[in-house]
Amino acid sequence: MKGTSVIDFFDRFPNEQACLQHLVDRRWLGHTGCPRCGKLGRWSPIRGTRKYQHACRALISPTEGTIFYRSNLPLMAWFYALLLNCNSCSGVRARFVKRQLGIGVRSAHALCNKLRMHLAAQARPEKVGGPGQAVYVDETLLTRVVTGPPRQAANAIAMGFSCNGQVVTGIIRNRRRQTIVQSIERFVERGSTLVTDGHGSYRCLEKLGWDHIVVDHSKAFHNFEGETTNPIECYWPHLKRALRRYHQVGKENLWLFLAETEYRYNRRHSAISPFDEAVSSFPEVSAKTLPNIRKRFVWP
Ligand SMILES: [Zn+2]
Known part of the structure; x- marks a missing residue:
């Protein structure tokens, strides 16, 4: 399995702002216009928050609809835990993540569960096989x-x-x-x-x-x-x-x-590492979409 090294990780995500900017780029920059005025255009970060402001003064949180929404943990901690999970052979325990990130055991459990939801929402074949297979x-x-x-x-x-x-x-x-x-x-x-x-x-x-x-x-x-x-x-x-x-x-x-x-x-x-794939798309994981994600794995 191809992995992402810790050195590559810190090159790409040296600080909180880099993680946030990555989210912005992947989620809506250049893809969709501003939800208020509908136009493309400049978004500027608001210092001290995770929000961005559009030229029309609309405020947007790039974490909304992702597993990071309303979390007090730094995005770097989330990304790093995701790296640990994706690089591992058979998963990482919450207690290990707790020690690696220096957080409480309850937050580590919640974080690990949310990361699994993020992985569960990633692309997956709807059907397998086909004629002759x-x-x-x-x-x-x-x-x-x-x-x-x-x-x-x-x-x-x-x-x-x-x-x-x-x-x-x-x-x-x-x-x-x-x-x-x-x-x-x-x-x-x-x-x-x-x-x-x-x-x-x-x-x-x-x-x-x-x-x-x-x-x-x-x-x-x-x-x-x-x-x-x-x-x-x-x-x-x-x-x-x-x-x-x-x-x-x-x-x-x-x-x-x-x-x-x-x-x-x-x-x-796969030619691209599981971590790189996991941080390249952020499907919506919220109370609204979670039942549908669950249905992909819990069959009637
Ligand atoms: Zn706007």
């Missing part, structure tokens, strides 16, 4: 998930699709046929060849018009054509290693961990 499908049981209070162990089931080295994963309610077929219809392009294990819920796929190859794991982990479900099977250890590192994950936040791990995994061969 193989899509590997599997589900797995995730332990180390808790609900509460009072804290209780709760398991969750993750389902995943892998195609051309990219994975799409989500949490499903159960392993019933209806749930599994619904997720397949939603995320896999028609015309793809589905490769699954011998689980009973996949048996109806051929009847539903899918090209279906079964690898019966009770006999062997490959079939006579040499087909395996390894592309998706290989992703689960990545995910489970990340969850193991976090010791315990709350069930309501599990989707964020799924999103974070998927984000890094899908960019393991």
Whole structure:
């Protein structure tokens, strides 16, 4: 995986103003006009605040609609924590971020969760596969998930699709046929060849018009054509290693961990580093958009 070094980071973001200016450039400079007068034109920073003023005297906060909005932490701290997360192999714990940034443990937890929301909102394939392409499908049981209070162990089931080295994963309610077929219809392009294990819920796929190859794991982990479900099977250890590192994950936040791990995994061969990509677009993350972002990872 390509990374961004700490030296590159401090070259690009030496101070608070550089971070803010980066946000301004990425979010609206040259793309859209001023929300009040509609014209392009000069924006000037207002000293001592995170606001900018347009030539028509309209005030705008470049952090509005991002995870940084109304935060007391410096933007540099946010960016640096994002660097740590994106450069890591299996995530960083809030306690580590707390020590790195010199902040309280509660703010570190909130910050890490917000960063995961930002990663979850980044670009992701809507559907995988296509005519003639193989899509590997599997589900797995995730332990180390808790609900509460009072804290209780709760398991969750993750389902995943892998195609051309990219994975799409989500949490499903159960392993019933209806749930599994619904997720397949939603995320896999028609015309793809589905490769699954011998689980009973996949048996109806051929009847539903899918090209279906079964690898019966009770006999062997490959079939006579040499087909395996390894592309998706290989992703689960990545995910489970990340969850193991976090010791315990709350069930309501599990989707964020799924999103974070998927984000890094899908960019393991990309030419641009995951951090550079994460700071190049700032999709809106707010109370309004969050339910939709969650729906990408929590499947009905
Ligand atoms: Zn204006």
